[in-house]
Amino acid sequence: MLIARDPDLSYGVSPALLRALEGGVTMIDTARIYPGSEDIIGATLAAWRGTKPLVSSKIAPLSVDTFRHYAPISCAFTPASIRASVEASLKALGVERLDVVHLHQWFYLWSFEPDWRETLLALRAEGKIDQIAVSAQDHEHDAVLKVVEDAHVDVVQFIYNVFESRPRVSLLPMTERRGIGTIARCVLDSGALSGMMDEAAFKAHHFLSGTNVGEYHRRLEGLKRAFLDRAVDSLDELAIRFVLSDRRVSTMTLGLVSVAEVERALALVALPPLDEADIEAICKNHVWTKNVYERLV
Template sequence: MQFRKLGKTGFTISEISLGTWQVGGKWGDPFSHENADRILNDAVDAGINFIDTADVYGDGESEKAVGRLVRSRSERIYVATKCGRRLQPHVNEAYQPEVLRRFIEDSLRNMGLETLDLIQLHCPPTEVYYRPEIFELFDRLKEEGKIQYMGVSVEKVEEALKAIEYPNVCSVQIIFNMFRQRPAELFFPEAKRRDIGIIVRVPLASGLLTGKFDRNTTFSKDDHRNFNRNGAAFDKGETFSGVEYERGLAAVDQLRTVFPGDDNLAPDALRWILTFDAVSCIIPGASKPDHLTSNLQALERPAPSAEQMQAVTSIYDEYIRNPVHYLW
């Protein structure tokens, strides 16, 4: 395992870390603590020391599993969770400091911890980033010893750039992958200048970049890759990175020619992300141990050549840029 610094937190975290949106099972399946415990422990055994969760994952069950892991292991494991998505409706007006405080206290109870290493606003509406009183709350929580640092999880580059204007924002979690390249243009250099940690989420475009899907692949009715392709439930950029499914498959076919001989493109897609030194870590998910093994293979891949990097850019320009680039 290789490690990088998470911005001004000073945490030294594993390049390949773990996101737990689907850690209890495939999206849409009931949460399985047995499966979660196995994946989480396998991750730590492999050298992963940064786990990202949220209070809405499995309705709090993911946080409970992460807390159980931390309490049962001797290794230093950094825990990041998120708050805000429990708000119904999820609108700017619902974001109030005392409500967020209660959510954070609930997360501490879920995990059985006294302090959260990192708490992140969970993709709030854009207007929230323009409300200083929301960000001031986290200074109070730090003084009280309930959190060490705060960050944000964002949908848009605009939101990321606004968030890092607040001095107490230490990290930004953002979608970045071969099909979502805009963050590297302006945000990455600015984040480096301000010593902001960058946590890359949705690195495989909801599995599309594994190369394992085709036109006959089906997803369960409760899987967001089935019901959220047009943003029916939440920002459509969370599903296949906002790329239309058929167009994404065509682009993946071209990527196969760039990385020939690799039936599983996931390690190549993750290794591509790691070529960007502004990135602190990647948090691919895993719904079974095999997915974790696949993700970790990225550490064994050589860095893509200059020719491969240019080829990925060309495929992005041809298939992805116009319909996706300017939306997020």
């Protein structure tokens, strides 16, 4: 589960997150730069009396200017900034160890730099972190192939959904070969694959504001014609079942704010995998090479 802050919620206990934990969610994914997110998770974990979930967070870059535009890794992460971000996350979350820690972006050339990994290995030796991860930037899943091939990480996170199925034939075969864990994100494409967003909702959404809404809805109609009422009952069902049908996906994140959204997601993740023929049709007929994040600069 990806925890997103409800704008009407203070940095207190999240009812949605508590319901997710009650429903069997075993990992929470967040990031240091998501305002208030770690504080909400920390408060909720303190109130939770069941089995503690795995906690995954991402190290804050020195500057958001390094997102989407290449810069040397020293402009984004240094040994000191990595350590400071981890320490701040531990304090906010109220935990002694982070189960998964990502660098919150990745460029291919960074795979040849050693300092970031040496710092994280030292933090692991100190018992402050466990699994070392990188989060592939936007749709640039191929940028992490080198670091995966070298097995310099334990986990990778990347965009994977019915429109972005390319990791299926590039990144995922390599993670399987190297025994690397995988976290699929943007399963619902920032909510757009729910099929419930009109043009105003697209324009109001930070991550979707630059989207060609007409083209997006045209693509959604294609999915509906191909799969609704025959293979699935809804677009969000199609999206979630597509990702969970891939056995190479260790887990996935869903940005859920309300208890109702959590209830809906819990019902959908319990459904069986899609038929192989439908998976093949999605990959062949519905892949859409796009990047809705291009204008976020």
